[in-house]
Amino acid sequence: MLRRTKRLRSFFQPFCDKYERPEMVDYLLFITQPFFDFTVKLSKTRDVTTHYVFLIYNKLFEHLELSIT
Structure with missing residues (x-):
């Protein structure tokens, strides 16, 4: 959905x-x-x-923590 929003950016840009x-x-x-x-x-x-799920879970949280900073 976000990718579609990016393609239709001209319509959403005034809102942003x-x-x-x-x-x-x-x-x-x-x-x-x-x-x-x-x-x-x-x-x-x-x-x-x-084990694999926890590895993914940790990577996703690392990504979120880096994004917050």
Whole structure:
């Protein structure tokens, strides 16, 4: 959905400008990209282990923590 929003940016840009968030869509894409990537990877495999899930969980939280700073 965010990718589509980016393609239709000309329609959303006035809203972003009004609320002083010119790069809002790019920022949201940056934040959610790892979640999308891991979801796609996990959906392609049948042998997901708890160890693997925790590894992904930790990586996603690291990404969020870095994004906050």
